[in-house]
Amino acid sequence: MSPSTSATPPLPERFRGAAVIGGTHGLGRALARTARDRGLHTVVYGRTAETLSDDGLHPRHLDLCDPHSVRDTPVDVPSPCYVLWVAGAFLKKTLADTTEDEVEQLTRLMFTGPVLFLRRLLAAVEEPVHLITVASSSAWKRRERESLYCGLKAAQATIVRNLVPELRAAHPENRITLINPGGLAVPDFHTGLALDFGAMMDPDHVARIIWDIAADQRRTFTEVQILRSREPGSEGTPEVSYGARTPQAPEEPGTATAPPAPTPHP
Template sequence: MPPYGPPTQRDSWFAPLSIDLLVKVLKTSFFHPFIAWIIPLCFRAQNMHWDAPPMLVSIAWASIISLSWIAMAINNRIAFGLPREVDLSEEVIVITGGASGLGLLIAEVYGMRGATVAVLDVAEMENGEARGVTYYKCDVTDKDQVARVAAEIERDLGTPTILINNAAIVIGKPLLELSFTEVEKSLSTNLLSHFYTLKTFLPAMARSEGGGTVVTVSSVIGTVGAARLADYAAAKAGVSALHRSLAAELRASHPNIRTVLVTPGQLSTPLFHGVRTPSRFLAPVVEPVDVAKEVIAAIDSGRSAAIAMPLYARWIDWYSVLPVGLQTIARRLAGVDTAMKTFVGRAGSKEKEAKRGGKEGVLIQGF
């Protein structure tokens, strides 16, 4: 089985086509200022007069696109402020749930680029040792273990400057079938662990002149909820609220610390093994490498950011504005409350692998 989840099944040649791909193509062509201004220049090269209707329309379009891009830049500047200076040779990156999936991918990229990376997880790293990455066995739901490992990281690697809260588990049961132990485990891993790591690692960042970056991995499920994900949705809603509140506090008290909120849709990782998206065109499964690229770009630039993938995740907050009747219709069309019926999960996929001669299945933290 591939290291970051099962291969994406493609029923036909057009299966990779999605609304996200179309938007990406349009954004780099028809809706890009450079391309937009080429059109009137081409008309002028054909000796078309400036007052000709095609010339006026193309200039108006290019002006609108250019003003839109300028407005987006101003919006980001107001929302996130100026970036901090990032020097990877001086950064110490802590990633929770980094032994597999998205966390492992980010860890390996930064390790190969010369950064100092510490991975915290209850399971061994899927790929064994990775260059530049130091593994620490740690259950992030235990604040005493987090404090102990933080002291070891400080001693071995230096003061952490980047914290990526990525640890997560999915149980995938209806609320009436969840035991109290499972509820506590889910909320501890998906929500309380963020408080523990932030309380442990943030003080050192606050004291550092160079500041730091906090990355929070949440989910669109925290906004819309879903059947068989009551515990997970509640935790992710809390994580998003925690991040926004923390960002507001840090802007006032420690403006040299940047915050990045990641809100993906369904990721192609073992965490959601078996879940099938009802529409690959409107709601494509997100590949970890695509999310990792956005997260790494935000960290490298030293800026705060709000990352949401795929396209619908960027507009998911508008769902709450819809009348409740339309919300019900949208849920049925999207299949959000039936998608978990085929859920196998990381433990289930490991068990299947064990039956084929692999190792015994276990539930591991991390996307």
């Protein structure tokens, strides 16, 4: 389908607020600004949230790698509300070359920290919640030297899918949107990599698509892929499709070795 890009922001209906976990950079910041522009009281959680003080947003310091910060940061947000799980960082290394500290910090930032904080936030909000989770196409694509990053993104997508019956039982109006985006033009996310950001998706454009999808969602759960076009002349244009994807085989296409023929019984 063609991605929706509404020219006039729709009214937030009965939702009053948005809480963005990881809204200080890249797609998270674009999602927070779009929420603000759509009339939502937008609370932004992040390690450098104070830099957003002049943005019309409501910053709260949260360090997902610090258990004390995860446990003590306030979770009172305007409700009913959208809750966005966007926090993440990229790592391109073989697992053998990854340090113990890198494993621990990336896991806290991308999985255990958000899960523990989300646990507190969901328990505190009594009115309907619409959880928008930004995972990644790396959760199902074949990658090289990204095993830890891909594994954490797959874990994020899996826990959110399995939250669906819990949230549905908690309130019939609760919703979950799982977004798996492809490559975004966020240079400070891909630090040290020589990439053609001109052929990657604009985070502001993708943020508007995500909000349009969430605003139109009526089912309890929707999973969406937002991948970048590689067609000449359209490089980086977002392409939207619905539903989960089967994980790709780890081998390069065409290199998989056929299994040996079974030995006949005498």
